[in-house]
Amino acid sequence: MMDPVKIDTLLEARWIIPVEPAGAVLHGHAIAIDQGMIRAILPRAEAHVQFEPRERVVMNSHALIPGLINLHTHAAMSLMRGMADDLPLMEWLTHHIWPAEAKHVDQGFVFDGTRLACAEMLQGGVTCFNDMYLFPEAAARAALAAGMRASIGMIAIDFPTAYASDPDDYLTKGLALRDDYNPHSLLSFCFAPHAPYTVGDKNLSRVLTYAEQLDVPIHIHLHETGDEIDNSLKSYGMRPLERIHKLGLLGPNLIAVHMVHLTGGEIELLAQQGCSVAHCPSSNLKHASGLAPVAALIEAGVNVGLGTDSAASNSRLKMFEEMRLAALLAKGQSGRAEVLPAWQVLQMATLNGARALGLGDRIGSLVPGKAADIAAVDFSSLDMAPCYDPVSHLVYAAGREHVSHVWVNGKMLLRDSELTTLDREELVHRAEFWREQMTTGVIAVHEK
Ligand SMILES: CSC[C@H]1O[C@@H](n2cnc3c(O)ncnc32)[C@H](O)[C@@H]1O
Numbered sequence: 001m002m003d004p005v006k007i008d009t010l011l012e013a014r015w016i017i018p019v020e021p022a023g024a025v026l027h028g029h030a031i032a033i034d035q036g037m038i039r040a041i042l043p044r045a046e047a048h049v050q051f052e053p054r055e056r057v058v059m060n061s062h063a064l065i066p067g068l069i070n071l072h073t074h075a076a077m078s079l080m081r082g083m084a085d086d087l088p089l090m091e092w093l094t095h096h097i098w099p100a101e102a103k104h105v106d107q108g109f110v111f112d113g114t115r116l117a118c119a120e121m122l123q124g125g126v127t128c129f130n131d132m133y134l135f136p137e138a139a140a141r142a143a144l145a146a147g148m149r150a151s152i153g154m155i156a157i158d159f160p161t162a163y164a165s166d167p168d169d170y171l172t173k174g175l176a177l178r179d180d181y182n183p184h185s186l187l188s189f190c191f192a193p194h195a196p197y198t199v200g201d202k203n204l205s206r207v208l209t210y211a212e213q214l215d216v217p218i219h220i221h222l223h224e225t226g227d228e229i230d231n232s233l234k235s236y237g238m239r240p241l242e243r244i245h246k247l248g249l250l251g252p253n254l255i256a257v258h259m260v261h262l263t264g265g266e267i268e269l270l271a272q273q274g275c276s277v278a279h280c281p282s283s284n285l286k287h288a289s290g291l292a293p294v295a296a297l298i299e300a301g302v303n304v305g306l307g308t309d310s311a312a313s314n315s316r317l318k319m320f321e322e323m324r325l326a327a328l329l330a331k332g333q334s335g336r337a338e339v340l341p342a343w344q345v346l347q348m349a350t351l352n353g354a355r356a357l358g359l360g361d362r363i364g365s366l367v368p369g370k371a372a373d374i375a376a377v378d379f380s381s382l383d384m385a386p387c388y389d390p391v392s393h394l395v396y397a398a399g400r401e402h403v404s405h406v407w408v409n410g411k412m413l414l415r416d417s418e419l420t421t422l423d424r425e426e427l428v429h430r431a432e433f434w435r436e437q438m439t440t441g442v443i444a445v446h447e448k
Pocket residue numbers: 074089093097098101132133134155156157194195221224283309310313
């Protein structure tokens with residue numbers, strides 16, 4: 001008999017839900033991890049014979065799933081959670097968020113806010129997020145401090161901010177940041193032009209040129225509100241999707257965020273072009289932007305992932321909530337209970353997100369050769385009992401409170417629901433510091 005192979009970690013669980021192949025549920029299996037990668041997935045008894053792990057984690061009431069992928073974030077805006085509620089998007093942006101960003105957002109804000117977001121996301125089973133925000137180098141540093149995987153946005157917007165003075169400055173800074181890190185085992189990059197209403201044709205075309213040269217995804221807000229479409233019709237004589245199609249942006253590298261307002265023809269076009277959509281149901285509901293036609297997009301063959309958007313639009317960065325909401329809304333909206341079954345929603349929150357980011361061969365499912373980005377969900381509490389189908393519970397019954405452990409690249413970042421890389425007390429303290437900074441003027445006015 002062969003000697004057992006030394007490996008870093010063996011995870012043993014009641015269930016493993018690999019997401020690939022779709023719908024599979026493995027009972028009483030183990031995941032062998034070495035050097036950050038999944039080396040094998042096999043029955044526990046066989047694993048005991050084949051492997052000698054340095055660390056063994058036994059989880060007899062848990063399901064192991066691929067780490068969740070949050071396909072659209074502005075992570076640092078966790079420091080603006082609840083700052084301006086109950087407003088439609090453009091009023092929220094122009095009267096509250098953009099003025100606050102102009103006054104307060106700097107490297108320190110983005111570093112602290114992104115770490116706060118990373119902590120919340122890790123506690124909720126998220127291992128990777130696709131970010132679009134000012135000072136992206138601070139977001140990159142924060143993700144690395146947390147040990148999380150991130151896709152960092154090389155942003156573009158046609159007006160100056162504290163981060164960059166003009167369109168050239170945005171692109172130069174974004175490209176330099178990518179050069180500093182590329183390649184990196186945890187960081188990848190997207191171009192992130194903010195939206196068709198804030199980036200003109202010239203700069204969208206420049207982004208496309210670079211994205212094609214570097215084979216990098218383009219992450220953009222698109223068709224979020226009815227007003228966005230009406231204004232585009234007035235200014236350009238066409239809808240935003242048609243405009244960016246004419247510019248050449250549609251294709252497998254496009255991640256279109258929101259896509260709330262779509263015609264049947266537009267859904268077909270997105271499918272033909274191989275585009276991805278980041279569906280953000282909580283944010284769309286909170287701003288009363290509308291409901292994206294997710295069932296129709298999926299039926300047409302569009303790759304749809306899930307995102308929280310920012311904590312300023314959502315108040316929560318909880319992907320379990322987005323999964324449940326996406327499933328329930330699609331059923332209610334279509335009048336068909338069979339649309340978006342649980343396995344498909346889990347796939348949206350994992351593999352579809354990975355594919356949108358161009359990382360489908362590295363993350364998004366539990367398969368030998370992929371990175372060990374894994375979340376453990378504990379099924380022992382009474383609100384998870386009884387369990388006929390663990391995949392059903394993951395989407396309809398579970399919440400972030402059931403997430404017990406998280407690994408990224410094989411490193412344990414959440415152990416028994418405690419963060420291992422981030423200091424909870426310090427993050428809360430820094431969040432309060434920033435709230436005081438942001439509200440000093442407001443308190444003075446109230447006290448007068
Ligand atoms: C160029 S940095 C990102 C920019 O986007 C703003 N933002 C946050 N949430 C949304 C949203 O849902 N739609 C449009 N723009 C949004 C954020 O405040 C930054 O200025």
